[in-house]
Amino acid sequence: MTPLTPPVPFTHDQLACAGVLLVNLGTPDAPTSAALRRYLAEFLWDPRVVEIPRPLWWLILHGAILPFRPAQSARKYQHIWTVEGSPLLAISRRQATAVATRLAERHPGPVRVAVGMRYGNPSIAAGLAELRAAGVQRLLVLPLYPQYAAATTASTFDAIAAELRSWRWLPELRFITHYHDDPGYLDALATSIRVARKDQPGERLLFSFHGLPKRTLLAGDPYHCQCLKTARQVAERLGLQAGEWTVAFQSRFGRAEWLQPYTHAVLTDWARSGIKKVDVVCPGFAADCLETLEEIAIDNRRTFLAAGGEHYRYLPALNDGPDHIAALVRLIERHTADWPEFSPDYDAEALAVERAACRDRALALGAAV
Numbered sequence: 001m002t003p004l005t006p007p008v009p010f011t012h013d014q015l016a017c018a019g020v021l022l023v024n025l026g027t028p029d030a031p032t033s034a035a036l037r038r039y040l041a042e043f044l045w046d047p048r049v050v051e052i053p054r055p056l057w058w059l060i061l062h063g064a065i066l067p068f069r070p071a072q073s074a075r076k077y078q079h080i081w082t083v084e085g086s087p088l089l090a091i092s093r094r095q096a097t098a099v100a101t102r103l104a105e106r107h108p109g110p111v112r113v114a115v116g117m118r119y120g121n122p123s124i125a126a127g128l129a130e131l132r133a134a135g136v137q138r139l140l141v142l143p144l145y146p147q148y149a150a151a152t153t154a155s156t157f158d159a160i161a162a163e164l165r166s167w168r169w170l171p172e173l174r175f176i177t178h179y180h181d182d183p184g185y186l187d188a189l190a191t192s193i194r195v196a197r198k199d200q201p202g203e204r205l206l207f208s209f210h211g212l213p214k215r216t217l218l219a220g221d222p223y224h225c226q227c228l229k230t231a232r233q234v235a236e237r238l239g240l241q242a243g244e245w246t247v248a249f250q251s252r253f254g255r256a257e258w259l260q261p262y263t264h265a266v267l268t269d270w271a272r273s274g275i276k277k278v279d280v281v282c283p284g285f286a287a288d289c290l291e292t293l294e295e296i297a298i299d300n301r302r303t304f305l306a307a308g309g310e311h312y313r314y315l316p317a318l319n320d321g322p323d324h325i326a327a328l329v330r331l332i333e334r335h336t337a338d339w340p341e342f343s344p345d346y347d348a349e350a351l352a353v354e355r356a357a358c359r360d361r362a363l364a365l366g367a368a369v
Contacts, residue, residue: 017110018341019136019171020103020332021127022096023143023156024287026119027086031077036070043119048155051213073290080293089117091287092144094320095328102329109341112136118152124159132167138339139171140332144286146185147226148178149212174335180226181233184327189230189283190237191323196315202279204244204270207231208296209284211249211258224259230283250282250300251291263296264303271307278304281315286324288317 028039044050044061052060077086084090092115100113112134116127131139143156157175164170179185193205209227217224231247250263263280270278280300282292297314304312318324336342 015110015135016137017112017135018138018336018339019131019134019140020099020111020113021116021124021131021139021141021160022092022099022113023116023118023124023127023141024088024092025152025289026117027088027289028074028077028120031074031081033070033074036073036077037066039120040070040073041066046119046151046155048158049151051215076294077290079298080290086289087293088287088289089115091319092117095144095287095325098320098325099328099332102325103332106329106333107342107346108344109339109346110134111341118156118159124156125163128160128163132171137169137171138336138341139173140336141173141175142328142332143176145284146178146182146286147180147209147223147230147284148221149223150216150221151212153177176331176335178222178226179331180230182327182331184330185324186230186233186237188318188321188323188327189234189281192318192321193234193279193281193315194238196313197279200277202277202311202313203275204246204278205235205238205240206263206266206278206280207234207245207247208250208263208280208282208300209247209259210282210291211252211262213254214257214259217259227284234283250295263300267300267304267309267312268307271304271309274308276309277311277313278309279313279315282317285317287319292317 026039026043028035041061044065045057047054050057050061080087082090096113096115100111103111103113112131114127114130115122116124118124128139141156141160143153145152145156148154160173160175164173197205207227207230212221212223227249228247231245235245246261246266248261248263248266249259252258252262267278267280280296282296285292292314301312301314318327333342340346
């Protein structure tokens with residue numbers, strides 16, 4: 001049984017507040033083989049990510065992947081690493097700061113915002129600990145995966161539940177499972193694409209999403225359908241006609257069939273058919289990371305140009321742009337509208353009196369405060 005741990009710090013007169021945990025996939029601590037080995041070992045051992053029987057997968061992971069892939073991945077990370085460190089983590093922190101600032105401007109009650117990475121640091125446990133120390137008693141978890149997948153969204157829920165098992169005082173918990181058709185998110189995407197393509201649009205626009213094994217679709221995962229719906233609704237907002245855009249899936253790994261068509265195959269076919277200029281966007285990523293900055297922006301550019309294309313442009317993720325932050329804030333507000341911190345009637349003074357009385361009663365009973 002997991003032992004219960006007390007909140008640190010904790011006082012009986014602590015003013016309760018609401019908390020938002022923004023979650024993304026994660027990042028290694030450094031662009032080195034050792035850091036990548038730690039990160040990949042955690043990531044690839046998650047049974048939500050690789051649905052292969054554990055004994056067999058342990059042999060494959062430790063015999064064929066971890067001895068070689070960390071060095072390869074480290075070289076790729078070195079191409080995109082910045083003075084702030086990992087682009088994904090730096091952007092995630094800016095997103096959290098911007099969301100917190102916007103919520104403070106719009107609502108009277110205290111709302112804390114923290115970042116947690118499913119793999120690597122800062123971990124989900126660290127993000128939750130930060131919120132607990134702030135006195136959070138109402139918690140909204142927002143995985144920054146617009147399209148639901150068991151390998152991402154459900155894995156985040158697993159980690160949240162595992163950490164909360166050790167909490168004595170559980171917060172009220174709400175969990176956003178997807179926002180693939182959220183109007184604010186779709187409008188932000190459409191605006192970002194429209195601005196990027198305003199002067200010299202490519203002949204085709206490719207919506208490229210992270211790939212998953214085809215068996216996940218057959219098993220009931222809604223990811224594929226949600227990706228198609230996102231792309232279709234953004235294309236409608238942009239006024240694109242059939243033949244001017246398509247959807248593909250990137251990052252295939254292993255020999256099994258994955259969701260198709262594959263991004264590299266579409267780009268190759270387009271170039272060979274005479275398409276010279278393309279734009280590529282990755283709507284499934286709330287923040288740019290190795291996959292978008294290296295695989296899509298660099299590797300797939302080489303693929304397209306080698307096949308005869310001439311102009312290849314990757315359109316950045318929404319990152320911490322104002323439209324994206326506004327969309328995330330509205331999404332958070334819809335899921336927390338009935339919480340006192342978001343009410344215009346929030347009365348901090350009355351709550352402080354109530355908490356002081358709680359402290360006095362605890363003192364009378366001999367409790368530590």
